[in-house]
Amino acid sequence: MTEKPAFTIYHNPRCSKSRATLEMLSAHDIELAVIPYLDQPPSYAQLQELAKMLETDARGIMRTGDELYKVLGLENDELREEGLFRILADNPKLLQRPIVVRENRAVIGRPPENVMQLLDDA
Helix, strand or coil: CCCCCCEEEEECCCCHHHHHHHHHHHHCCCCEEEEECCCCCCCHHHHHHHHHHCCCCCHHHECCCCHHHHHCCCCCCCCCHHHHHHHHHHCHHHECCCEEEECCEEEECCCHHHHHHHHHCC
8 A cells, every 4th residue: 555645746847936836845755646637637525625725715726817717707706616516527637836745735936945844743
């Protein structure tokens, strides 16, 4: 039985912040699971769990400045959380990046130094 890695990063290799965060974690020689979330999108339930760990709502884990956010009309305040999570599950491009998880805590690596909060507890 293999042990679960200490850290998980939801990674987009095309994003400079995501690459910098991955490099920082790798430099600390940490057991790390890398999830290329555009190819392996988190499920609706996983997105809810990520938001809970980040102590935010669906919009808090969305790239609200992304063109797709505007095209889909997601700035509409009448949209419910459930609907936003479903849209995010169907459009992983909208997910903030990178998100790093350690046990039941998570941070968004924008800037990458945010991840130090999790490293300090390691």
